[in-house]
Amino acid sequence: MSATRSGGCLCGAVRYEAAWPPLALVVCHCRNCQKQSGSALSVVAMVARNGLNVTGEMAMFEDRGSSGQAVYRHFCPACGSPLVTDTPAAQAEGHIFIKAGTLDETADLTPTVHFWSCRAQHWFPFPEGTQRLETQ
Ligand SMILES: [Zn+2]
Ligand SMILES: [Zn+2]
Structure with missing residues (x-):
């Protein structure tokens, strides 16, 4: 069993390795996640900050x-994939969030909590x- 899991953006310009398993795996149905992902939701892995190594430049x-509160949404400037989300609270608590759909291996992911269920798509x-x- 590996203690890290790799991932990256659609074009491959940004790659990362994260400490694994995650501290939490959640789904967020908020409007901002829908807008940013262009989809119905975000699947987000909360991981240890000091266990995340990113190569390549993110915008x-x-x-x-x-x-x-500020939410820092990091993405690949070349292909637009959302990769990492950060907040002042996460910085203070020593974790950071990865958009789990960008992991190389996703078949075993089972989110346990759904945030912003009031904004979830009706289907x-x-x-x-x-x-x-x-809410959250
Ligand atoms: Zn890219
Ligand atoms: Zn959200």
Whole structure:
């Protein structure tokens, strides 16, 4: 069993290795995640900050969470893949978030919590046994 998992953007300009398994694996249905991903949701792995190594240059968009807190959304400037999300709280607590869809291996991922279920698309079937939070 490997203690890291690799991933990268669509074009391959940005690659990363993250400490694995993650501290948490969650789904976020908030509008900002829908906008940023161009999809219905984000699958996000919370990993140890000091266990994340990124190679290649990422661009950053400073977003705002619902609480008004900064959300730093890092992405590949060449292909646009969203890769890493960071917040001041995550910095203080020693973790950071990876967009789990960019991992090289995704078949075994089972998110356990769904954030912003109130914003979920009406057709989304919440898997049985997962926790739903109206907001975050
Ligand atoms: Zn790229
Ligand atoms: Zn979100």
